[in-house]
Amino acid sequence: MKVLKISFASILAIFVVYRINLFVTQPYQGAQAKDVTQQAKVNGDKTKSAQVSNEEKTSTPSLPAVKTTDWSLVLVGPEHKLAAEVPASELITLENGMLLHQKIIDAYQELTQAAEQAGFPLVLISAYRSISYQEEIFQGYVNDLTSQGVSEAEAIEQVKETSTEPGYSEHHTGLAFDVIDQNWNNNYTDQPLSTKFGETAGGQWLAEHAREYGFILRYPKEKESMTKITYEPWHFRYVGVGNAKYIEEHHLTLEEYLQQLKEIEKVGIE
CATH class of the missing domain: 1.20.5 (Single alpha-helices involved in coiled-coils or other helix-helix interfaces)
Incomplete structure (x- = not known):
């Protein structure tokens, strides 16, 4: 124990x-x-x-690998005359009778569908214009001023501030159009193409989202020295999705964008 x-x-x-x-x-x-x-x-x-x-x-778009000769980047404006008119066979007639280039029809329809879903049904004011039709518009403005006692030379210069000369309008390409939303169109029928449209919800939606479908606000604010055209919140131009996103994200005009591409092409040649 x-x-x-x-x-x-x-x-x-x-x-x-x-x-x-x-x-x-x-x-x-x-x-x-x-x-x-x-x-x-x-x-x-x-x-x-x-x-x-x-x-x-x-998330910030990088410079697309494109060339200045790309069809979607053709430059037409007050200092750049259209090289040749678009063949009628390349134009598509919309339901409202207006014309657009066949290459951008799908993108345009996608944009209009997206705008409608967002609550901003679009109203197309102007699309493709032939040079002859542009001549009628331009001369009509000149005639209105001369009838008020303005000399023809002065009238032409005044009209050029808000309307491009025949052969120099981006509308000749079929890649550009003037558009507003239904609400603005219903309430401002006397002057639908007003810079105040850019302050509306519809105008702001277009400025922000058009790039997603390949379109840019062609004549932005404070870029008149580059475009030679005053601010137009209703005028959009097709350049392709990649180009559009880069241009808008970097606050460029088409002129400035093409200049960047030219510099790259120049380096490549050297």
Whole structure:
């Protein structure tokens, strides 16, 4: 019996010593370990921040690999005359009787559908115009001024401030059109093509989303020195989705964009 008591006491002593050793040898979770954990969290936050930053960078469109000779980038304006009229076979007649280039019909329809879904049904005011029709419009404006006593030379200069000369209108390409939304059209029938349209919800929607379908606001504010045409929030031009997004994201005009492309092409030739 005495032997049994001694053995039990020995086993109990061994167990106590084992627990003490186990406690003593546990990893120490002191200040250093906390610093390491904190640093890992900081590094993780930095990594996440870098990932977000990279995502933001990749969301900004890069310069598309296109050439200045691309059909969608043809430049027509007050200082750039149309090289040749669009063949009638390349024009498509819309339901309202107006014409657009066949290459942009799908994009135009997608834009109109998206605008309607957003609550801004579009009203097309003007699309393709032949040079002869532009002559009628231009001369009509000149005649109105001369009938008021303005000399023909002065009348021509005044009309050129708001209307392009025949052969120099972007409407000749079939790639451009003037458009407003139904609400604006219903309430401002006397002067639908007004710069105030750009302040409306419909005008702002077009300015923001037209690029998604390949169209740009062709004559933006404070760019008259480049386009030679005053601000027109109703005039949109097809240039292709990639080009449109780059142009709008970088606040460029078509003239400025083409200049960038020319510089790249020049470097490539050299």
